[in-house]
Amino acid sequence: MPETISNKQKKLSLIAFSGDFDKLTAVFTLATGAAAVGYEVNIFFTFWGLDAIKQKKGRSFIGGNWLTKLFGFMMGGISVSPNSRFNFLGIGPKIFRYLMKKNNVATLEELVDAAVALNVNIYACEMAMHILGLQKGDFIHEVKDVLGVSTFLDISDGGQTLFI
Amino acid sequence: MPETISNKQKKLSLIAFSGDFDKLTAVFTLATGAAAVGYEVNIFFTFWGLDAIKQKKGRSFIGGNWLTKLFGFMMGGISVSPNSRFNFLGIGPKIFRYLMKKNNVATLEELVDAAVALNVNIYACEMAMHILGLQKGDFIHEVKDVLGVSTFLDISDGGQTLFI
Amino acid sequence: MPETISNKQKKLSLIAFSGDFDKLTAVFTLATGAAAVGYEVNIFFTFWGLDAIKQKKGRSFIGGNWLTKLFGFMMGGISVSPNSRFNFLGIGPKIFRYLMKKNNVATLEELVDAAVALNVNIYACEMAMHILGLQKGDFIHEVKDVLGVSTFLDISDGGQTLFI
Numbered sequence: 001m002p003e004t005i006s007n008k009q010k011k012l013s014l015i016a017f018s019g020d021f022d023k024l025t026a027v028f029t030l031a032t033g034a035a036a037v038g039y040e041v042n043i044f045f046t047f048w049g050l051d052a053i054k055q056k057k058g059r060s061f062i063g064g065n066w067l068t069k070l071f072g073f074m075m076g077g078i079s080v081s082p083n084s085r086f087n088f089l090g091i092g093p094k095i096f097r098y099l100m101k102k103n104n105v106a107t108l109e110e111l112v113d114a115a116v117a118l119n120v121n122i123y124a125c126e127m128a129m130h131i132l133g134l135q136k137g138d139f140i141h142e143v144k145d146v147l148g149v150s151t152f153l154d155i156s157d158g159g160q161t162l163f164i
Numbered sequence: 165m166p167e168t169i170s171n172k173q174k175k176l177s178l179i180a181f182s183g184d185f186d187k188l189t190a191v192f193t194l195a196t197g198a199a200a201v202g203y204e205v206n207i208f209f210t211f212w213g214l215d216a217i218k219q220k221k222g223r224s225f226i227g228g229n230w231l232t233k234l235f236g237f238m239m240g241g242i243s244v245s246p247n248s249r250f251n252f253l254g255i256g257p258k259i260f261r262y263l264m265k266k267n268n269v270a271t272l273e274e275l276v277d278a279a280v281a282l283n284v285n286i287y288a289c290e291m292a293m294h295i296l297g298l299q300k301g302d303f304i305h306e307v308k309d310v311l312g313v314s315t316f317l318d319i320s321d322g323g324q325t326l327f328i
Numbered sequence: 329m330p331e332t333i334s335n336k337q338k339k340l341s342l343i344a345f346s347g348d349f350d351k352l353t354a355v356f357t358l359a360t361g362a363a364a365v366g367y368e369v370n371i372f373f374t375f376w377g378l379d380a381i382k383q384k385k386g387r388s389f390i391g392g393n394w395l396t397k398l399f400g401f402m403m404g405g406i407s408v409s410p411n412s413r414f415n416f417l418g419i420g421p422k423i424f425r426y427l428m429k430k431n432n433v434a435t436l437e438e439l440v441d442a443a444v445a446l447n448v449n450i451y452a453c454e455m456a457m458h459i460l461g462l463q464k465g466d467f468i469h470e471v472k473d474v475l476g477v478s479t480f481l482d483i484s485d486g487g488q489t490l491f492i
Binding site for chain 2: 022023026034103163
């Protein structure tokens, strides 16, 4: 996929706050699209966005106490993430998945794999992990580091940064 | 409206993902506000945001098959776009429109026209068009080009870029 | 809290559009995190985000006419702001507040106070105030100025700008 590598490396950084299926699709489409043409790409997963990088893809009771376990179950990972619009109890994302397959557009799971393959830097938000009772071990191995916001802002400085 | 044109042209780029009435109002307020003082303004319409640049303003069955036609009908264009908050089955946006008129604030449709008049660059997202079964001909004539994300990121590079 | 002050001051600017509890928490976490390490931080509160800087924290009928008063009452301020996900009629934010307290993470109200203490620049959006019938006196005293979007974009130019 990589075609043009510019001399001075451009940078794209994404703060992935939403856990919605369509917005996570946007996160990984931007990340892989930019990485494929030679950008340095950094993603900071926080709040509901942490869903996208959990090891267990289905619903599971992850978390330190019953409350955070409940949130972990409800969030449930990307295989069950809802649409921000026209969700219809989960049918909306299923239709989207069908349309993406049908039109040879990469699915969300394929996009996550592509991001990893293209060396996108994946970070997890320390504070959100505290609130939701998540540990580094709950996430995929490709998570580079657990950071606070100010450290991430120093990483993303000097490029284009988007909050999604 | 243009008052100050700075020597070195500043740049504002917007990724218009949302189809919500209030967020689209934000997109066009930022775009026209910036263009009016001499910014280069680029908008990349994707996913639900594509609604804002459809030719047919009311509900209509646009799309390649019955599923995308259904999405086309449900999205329905800006005249029926919902609020992200306090929508109340469409009454929320109507109240907003009333308040905007009453306070001499430009309505969403007027803002779209103003953006075109101020030479805001309007782009449509290729991938989202594939998924939703939309063709370039479904959009207003002022759409400058159909692009992928990496091309748009090169256009937006070096300015302020917002995901809305 | 301030630890490192870099030679050339970095800049973070936030357009706070959402009135959701979780997104406002993100706004103030980013703002205080950046200000604590020496960034210039600017926040432009607009639409639902104006809720965060109202003087009266509970529900109250602020606004010029009955319609805007109604919106003022429904928005209600940060003590009753909803979650963007898993709101459950307001129980979601309450659980979040509990988890934040329990894990020694600053609550939203504490974050607002911290932002003020760290000299974060707080601006209110003129147009949204017109629509919602709000006056400068309805907001906390720390609001530095009432601005239009183009003035804010000139302030935020040259740093990282996020739309939340």
